[in-house]
Amino acid sequence: xxxxxxxxxxxxxxxxxxxxxxxxxxxxxxxxxxxxxxxxxxxxxxxxxxxxxxxxxxxxxxxxxxxxxxxxxxxxxxxxxxxxxxxxxxxxxxxxxxxxxxxxxxxxxxxxxxxxxxxxxxx
Amino acid sequence: xxxxxxxxxxxxxxxxxxxxxxxxxxxxxxxxxxxxxxxxxxxxxxxxxxxxxxxxxxxxxxxxxxxxxxxxxxxxxxxxxxxxxxxxxxxxxxxxxxxxxxxxxx
Numbered sequence: 001x002x003x004x005x006x007x008x009x010x011x012x013x014x015x016x017x018x019x020x021x022x023x024x025x026x027x028x029x030x031x032x033x034x035x036x037x038x039x040x041x042x043x044x045x046x047x048x049x050x051x052x053x054x055x056x057x058x059x060x061x062x063x064x065x066x067x068x069x070x071x072x073x074x075x076x077x078x079x080x081x082x083x084x085x086x087x088x089x090x091x092x093x094x095x096x097x098x099x100x101x102x103x104x105x106x107x108x109x110x111x112x113x114x115x116x117x118x119x120x121x122x123x
Numbered sequence: 124x125x126x127x128x129x130x131x132x133x134x135x136x137x138x139x140x141x142x143x144x145x146x147x148x149x150x151x152x153x154x155x156x157x158x159x160x161x162x163x164x165x166x167x168x169x170x171x172x173x174x175x176x177x178x179x180x181x182x183x184x185x186x187x188x189x190x191x192x193x194x195x196x197x198x199x200x201x202x203x204x205x206x207x208x209x210x211x212x213x214x215x216x217x218x219x220x221x222x223x224x225x226x227x228x229x
Contacts, residue, residue: 034168043223044209044220044222044223045158045209045211045220046220047217047218047219047220055208057211059216059217085127095165095166100171107154107213108213108216108217108218109154109156109168109171109211109213110156110158110166110168110211111168111171111177112168113165113166113167113168114165115165116165
């Protein structure tokens, strides 16, 4: 079955960096775009970033552009989110999410979600 | 495209018919989905392309649209349906979510 397992969350100081990982299994990883979606405590959902199946095409929400970088290692079935210059407003549960589409541009419908990893940025 | 979800919360009883609406800020195609989220859990996809049920989702859930209004209906609320529901448009970039509707027990 499809599984996405995030790791790397924790408590960090404002202005510092953190790298999240997402290990995927149960599907052909290289066929799907992978997104990060976050949820601040008690708040709604916010799309953060995507890296297409081609491992080249990437897009970011304006709120993180220039600070966050998404990457993937198809040999390890893993996606990463490098987060720099962290701010208090980046505090959230970060979900790794699979794009529904196969070997094509991401369609931005999210059909499988990881359990999430909590990032807390203290000021 | 922004999606405005209403109501933000509602109280209902088991067996009730529940309706949640998302209004898009402009015209769009049918690329809208619905997710269910229970406390401390990841969102679970329910419906995609406005009205198509994900595998394993009970038939009491349904989706429809009228113009820029998209509706999630639960025909007979069950105890396991008490949760927060989110709509999400993927018709245009960037994808956006509604603010959520919390369904709790009356």
